[in-house]
Amino acid sequence: MDRLIQANGQPHFGIFLQAVGEVNYRDFDFRSPMGRPRGALAKWRRFHQFQYFGLISDQLIGGCALANLSLAGIGFVYLFHPASGRMIERQFKLPLGIGTRFSQHPNSGVCELRSGKNLLRLENHGSEKRLSVELDDGTRIEAAFNELEPAFQPMCLNTPTATDGWVYAQKVAGVRCQGSVQSALGRFDLAAIDAFAHHDWSAGYMRPETFWNWACLSGQAGGQRVGLNLSCGVNETSFTENCFWLDGELIKVDTVRFSYDRNNEMAAWRIQSFDGQVDLHFEARGLHKERLNLGFIASNFKQIFGQFRGELRPNGRPALVIDGLWGFVEDQYVKW
Template identity: 25%
Template sequence: MQREITESIPLHDENGHITKEGWARKPLWQYDRTKIKAPKWKIKEWDYYAAISQDNGFGVALTISDMGYIGFSSITFFDFTNNYYNPVDSLFFFPMGKLNLPSKSDEGLIRYDDKKMKIEFETKEIPNDKIERKIRFNSSSLEDFHKNKGIEGELTFIQPKSDDTICIATSWKENRRAFYYNQKINCMTVKGQIKVGSKIYNFNESRDLAVLDWGRGVWTYKNRWFWSSLSSYVDDKRFGWNLGYGFSDRSSVSENAIFFDGNLYKLDNVEFIYDPNNYLKNWKIIDNEGKIDIDFLPIIDRNSNSDFIIIKSIQHQVFGYFSGTIKLEENKIIKFNNLLGFAEDVFNAW
């Protein structure tokens, strides 16, 4: 039985354990770095945004992360029409809290600035019960498919406060002080433009959507996880999902959820069926209750393989088109075809 948390509680008790493990529709756990019973170099904090234009076939992903003894920031531009992507990444050592990532997902200002890129995430509440997220970024070295060089952009993501999100707080069997506190905010509207060289890519506020992966935690050394995210429209209503497993102890709770018209529909366990020798072959995503039947046609494998002796990472974030059916309720079935999203298989040792 999955435990849903419905009231605000501290994330940690006095011993550094999660007070109540479970899932929630809002970020009800109160995160406080000072309550963590682990060295600073083990604390991991990250904000990851991805926005996709379904109709115009482009997208962008941005990361600012403080992973303790290593930091990582990134801008990646995607051209789905030409099956092309280009990242600009920065690695830096021992941030250990110096980036000042906020303790809440609905407020704060984060900046990263070096010779390769500038990124800024600004989050605040605005009138009409909404959260506004301003995303500003630039890099002189990024190129698009047509060899236009230099990217800059300013995007605005809007999240109605009434929308459900999926939040999870879990620990590891081998170390209950290691924890994963995460919120995924799907289906935020996005407006603004990206300029690459002289070419302008415009997001359509009435059609284009974005997701935020907001995470805080202390991990065990070796981990592998699977994650899929989609934010789109079906029948003129916002529709998407968060599907994932393999990371931390999920024996009592999952992060699997479908979103439709601002409402969350909870799932139990899911499975990704794919060829680990060729991530561009077709995938299948199913669940243990017969509620989802999803086919995935990959077009881009955003992959990396890093090995710095004690820090290792093998990542396959695969973008492509999803089709299938999802049973929300007994008499409510969603059918969809060729919606852009992603699924990933990631191994980290750090």
């Protein structure tokens, strides 16, 4: 599919076999809940986009995100060293997104944030995704993966939200990653430490006030490459993004329930799918969080990294035991 928005101004909805060529949101017939056409300013103000690249291994955990919230450009990057518990993290907030650029082509283009001598850059070139980070403290990250080496089926979907919006999402987890990291935590060759990557490209007209949970893991279990992407709160209208991957094969999962204590961010989580294919426990080991409340924009964001244990039970196949694989869960409230 070349373009997400059709000639009549309406989006294509569904789960797609491959990424769309362009999220052409400016062609969307954006209307109020009462049917009144909205102008260019509202169309710009309400469109939000973000991209995330994560690194997972026993020796190093990392994450980098960029977000275009129209009134602000936001970015963060962190590195966590499980053996020592040490962590490096930086956050950037740029009014009106000055110093950022975002492509609306999920598999073609560059998204980046520049602030002084700091650069966060995410490049998408077909099946290849690349992360580059340069910080003024000497931290350097160069990481990349290719969905074709070996073959991998991403999760690509577009769902309606509220009465007047939609969200396009493109997810990858359970792919091996190459590159290097240099920081105060040490030097790491990502291939040598058997690092895995996951990637999220999302954009659209999300609910003005929303909340979600998310879980992701990547690694090797039972002789297979395993990836997991589960969410609750954003993409459940008609379709869900919930799935896991075994050696690159996408296996769809039904709706999921996240059980946890919102007031104790390092307490254990339980994650179960309605169809019984996922039954996991999560034990927290570290945390990246941000709080922002400017009235018209607010966020309470917790991304927790740790280890999963339990089972994946693909229909008609033996259960796969997950025992200590690293990954993430997320607890996010946002008003935008």
